[in-house]
Amino acid sequence: MGSLFSQIVTVTAMNIRSLPRRLWMSLAMVLASAVVVAVLLAFLAMAKGFEATMEGAGSDRVAILMREGAAAELNSVLTREQVNLVAESAGIARDAQGPLISPELYVIVDGIKKASGTEANIPLRGLNAKGMAMRENMHLLEGRMFTPGTNEMIVGAGVLREFDGFEIGKEVRFGKNVWTVVGIFSTGGNVFESELWADAAMVQAHYNRGSSYQTIRVQLQTPGDLAPLRETIEREPRLNLDIQTERDYFANQGEQLRYMAIFGRVISFVMALGALAGALNTMYTSVADRAKEIATLRALGFGNFSAFCGTVAEALVLAAAGGLLGSLAAFLFFDGLSTSTLGGSFTQVVFSFEVSPDLFMQGAALALFIGFVSGFFPAWRAARVPVVVAFRNGA
Amino acid sequence: MPQDVLFQLKGVSKCFVKGKEKITIFEDLDLTINRGDFIAIMGPSGSGKTTLLNMLGGVDQPSAGEIWFDGARVDNLSEGALTRWRARNIGFIFQFYNLMPMLNAARNVELPLLLTKLSRAQRKKHVETALALVGLSDRAKHMPGEMSGGQQQRVAIARAIVSDPQLLLCDEPTGDLDRTTADEVLEMLQLLNREHGKTIVMVTHDPAAAKYAKQTLHLDKGKFVQRELVA
Numbered sequence A: 001m002g003s004l005f006s007q008i009v010t011v012t013a014m015n016i017r018s019l020p021r022r023l024w025m026s027l028a029m030v031l032a033s034a035v036v037v038a039v040l041l042a043f044l045a046m047a048k049g050f051e052a053t054m055e056g057a058g059s060d061r062v063a064i065l066m067r068e069g070a071a072a073e074l075n076s077v078l079t080r081e082q083v084n085l086v087a088e089s090a091g092i093a094r095d096a097q098g099p100l101i102s103p104e105l106y107v108i109v110d111g112i113k114k115a116s117g118t119e120a121n122i123p124l125r126g127l128n129a130k131g132m133a134m135r136e137n138m139h140l141l142e143g144r145m146f147t148p149g150t151n152e153m154i155v156g157a158g159v160l161r162e163f164d165g166f167e168i169g170k171e172v173r174f175g176k177n178v179w180t181v182v183g184i185f186s187t188g189g190n191v192f193e194s195e196l197w198a199d200a201a202m203v204q205a206h207y208n209r210g211s212s213y214q215t216i217r218v219q220l221q222t223p224g225d226l227a228p229l230r231e232t233i234e235r236e237p238r239l240n241l242d243i244q245t246e247r248d249y250f251a252n253q254g255e256q257l258r259y260m261a262i263f264g265r266v267i268s269f270v271m272a273l274g275a276l277a278g279a280l281n282t283m284y285t286s287v288a289d290r291a292k293e294i295a296t297l298r299a300l301g302f303g304n305f306s307a308f309c310g311t312v313a314e315a316l317v318l319a320a321a322g323g324l325l326g327s328l329a330a331f332l333f334f335d336g337l338s339t340s341t342l343g344g345s346f347t348q349v350v351f352s353f354e355v356s357p358d359l360f361m362q363g364a365a366l367a368l369f370i371g372f373v374s375g376f377f378p379a380w381r382a383a384r385v386p387v388v389v390a391f392r393n394g395a
Numbered sequence B: 001m002p003q004d005v006l007f008q009l010k011g012v013s014k015c016f017v018k019g020k021e022k023i024t025i026f027e028d029l030d031l032t033i034n035r036g037d038f039i040a041i042m043g044p045s046g047s048g049k050t051t052l053l054n055m056l057g058g059v060d061q062p063s064a065g066e067i068w069f070d071g072a073r074v075d076n077l078s079e080g081a082l083t084r085w086r087a088r089n090i091g092f093i094f095q096f097y098n099l100m101p102m103l104n105a106a107r108n109v110e111l112p113l114l115l116t117k118l119s120r121a122q123r124k125k126h127v128e129t130a131l132a133l134v135g136l137s138d139r140a141k142h143m144p145g146e147m148s149g150g151q152q153q154r155v156a157i158a159r160a161i162v163s164d165p166q167l168l169l170c171d172e173p174t175g176d177l178d179r180t181t182a183d184e185v186l187e188m189l190q191l192l193n194r195e196h197g198k199t200i201v202m203v204t205h206d207p208a209a210a211k212y213a214k215q216t217l218h219l220d221k222g223k224f225v226q227r228e229l230v231a
Ligand SMILES: Nc1ncnc2c1ncn2[C@@H]1O[C@H](COP(=O)(O)OP(=O)(O)O)[C@@H](O)[C@H]1O
Pocket: B016, B017, B018, B023, B025, B043, B044, B045, B046, B047, B048, B049, B050, B051, B052
């Protein structure tokens, strides 16, 4: 029936045009859905940004070796002898100078956060040129590489962004040691950008590590193939080490932070229930406000389906407007916003929020959910408004 | 001369249940309305005039009895069928006009036509004709809030007749208007009855308004107590 469509269009247009009569309630509903959508997007964008930071860091071509049972780099200790034994193993890629192996140190220093002015932990990594080459997207943004054997360091772009006093040429004091910043590096936005890098031998000296290290990174001959190294470790009793690919390592580190996405969904769902209660109230008020008009249309011969659809459409329009507003706010406030959080290894991981199109879809879905549910039940009532209401006295 | 029967109430009762109390408004009411009638229904407030009109319009159901329209029973139709029947045969005119405040006069008059298969151009023509009949061609674009009560009621009359129904049901159509304006509206109803053959049932408590009708029924305590014919 072609006329059903024009009935619905007319009723919907009338409802929308009558919104100014219910201005504040309608605005409250728009705002409530906006807030819910913005909160959802903020959490998802945070989780997404963190995930990207963690994922980008892990390479399948690099294996990381730590002392058995040390879940994180910070807790591991390795001797020079163990490093030498690993270097002789099969399965490691080589260049003209020998196996691609990077024994590294990983210590915690303090920095002052720009945003809050409070102290926070930053990892200081001691490594060699081969280790730097293993970070695939590593390049200098500014300045130059540190000179081995000196108190020079290069600073990750994330650290520069979030912490005070790491500009090129600045002298930085950690305890009794003074380091000079000579370069700023990027690793394409991943977790290594939250670190300070210096010569491994200098870190050993300043932190009384003797000849010990904390982790070994090796470039694998065949990406993902840990078997030859595993065999070496099993055969050699002095090598009580855990080995995993770098990708797996960071995936595990990022795991607990992935709960953020779940947490965000739970929070915004609970908030959505609150918004829903308000929206239902708005829509029931709308139906009561329009009861005489609805009844009059029914007296003229309009079906109750158009009253139903018009009410659902009104709710969808309000919630969608809120969803749009919330998405826009989330995008303006959060997209690219750089922040840092306690990483798995008790250090600050600097990462950016990412408000991506698929997140907008999730926000839109939530808004439409609020709109549909808050419209459905009042619409049911609208469809049941008795026609005699049109004849009740009083305007 | 044999009368052409349009509407018939046969033994109609209507009662409401309010809490434990059962209020009977009519008991065993009979009424015959012929094609071309212009009937005024008078009676004290609360005597059931609106309820009677609602039952005629298929808006309210009788508790017992039968309602026949044009040779067919209508009181037992389904809600959907009753709605379609109403759209085809009945035009309503309300005391407070019941115009849609967000729509201009022409769009208000167009509403019943949205239920037909008429094209947009045809609808526009019908709306223009109806507005011309009530003398409001120059107000087509005005919103209800920009018009006087009398003008709004004339828009409502145009809306009631635009789809050319046989029967107009009016509930206190002049109840909210001053004398002069009321007379204009009543003359218009008279014209629709005489020149356009509309059957009209009008509820009013105003004896001056009832004088425009061809006959007046007095409703009291659930019965028609008196039937006057105007020459
Ligand atoms: N839905 C209803 N429920 C209960 N009582 C009603 C209802 N509608 C009308 N009545 C009662 O029926 C009586 C007749 O009402 P009504 O038809 O509006 O009278 P009138 O139009 O003559 O003033 C009144 O006493 C009114 O209170």
